[in-house]
Amino acid sequence: PLGCAKALQLTLAVIKPDAVAHPLIMKALHQKILEHKFIIVKSKDLVWQRQDSERFYAEHEGRFFYQRLVEFMASGPMRAYILAREDAISYWRKLMGPTKVYRARYTSPNTIRAQFGLTDTRNTTHGSDSVESAQREITFFFPEFHAQEWMERLEPSFR
Numbered sequence: 001p002l003g004c005a006k007a008l009q010l011t012l013a014v015i016k017p018d019a020v021a022h023p024l025i026m027k028a029l030h031q032k033i034l035e036h037k038f039i040i041v042k043s044k045d046l047v048w049q050r051q052d053s054e055r056f057y058a059e060h061e062g063r064f065f066y067q068r069l070v071e072f073m074a075s076g077p078m079r080a081y082i083l084a085r086e087d088a089i090s091y092w093r094k095l096m097g098p099t100k101v102y103r104a105r106y107t108s109p110n111t112i113r114a115q116f117g118l119t120d121t122r123n124t125t126h127g128s129d130s131v132e133s134a135q136r137e138i139t140f141f142f143p144e145f146h147a148q149e150w151m152e153r154l155e156p157s158f159r
């Protein structure tokens with residue numbers, strides 16, 4: 001019924017504060033998610049405390065952009081999605097494009113960051129970069145969500 005022959009994978013996608021602040025960008029991103037046949041498993045709007053930001057980006061502590069990154073991510077509302085799709089993790093990252101906005105504009109002008117990113121830090125979206133980080137990040141944003149249970153509710157051919 002879902003029209004998906006291969007196994008579904010979950011990823012965590014976030015629309016960052018720079019994009020949430022702009023209704024037309026929000027609309028374009030939501031549309032892109034649907035156009036590319038992601039299933040929206042869960043979504044929520046939230047605002048981080050600075051401590052949430054520091055905890056989420058702990059791996060970047062000490063990097064030159066860390067302070068502005070954690071400040072930016074706690075500067076306004078975000079929208080988080082759990083997305084399901086065949087190859088969801090790499091597919092979403094491909095749609096986002098390179099981290100650095102100006103590189104994105106030169107090398108992959110059709111990507112989200114090329115089209116909507118403001119700076120290398122205010123770059124519109126986040127996406128998990130591996131199965132392990134997807135699990136960690138899904139739990140970070142949606143502690144009540146149980147991936148296993150969700151998968152088990154699907155017909156076997158979709159798992």
Ligand code: RTP
Pocket residue numbers: 065069098099120121122123125126127128129
């Ligand atoms: P993300 O984790 O947000 O999906 O992005 P990513 O893997 O492509 O990039 P990563 O290296 O993990 O960096 C995390 C976020 O830090 C901000 N950043 N700013 N030079 C800079 O100013 C700079 N470099 C990275 C970005 O918001 C990046 O997404």
Ligand code: MG
Pocket residue numbers: 129
């Ligand atoms: Mg990353």
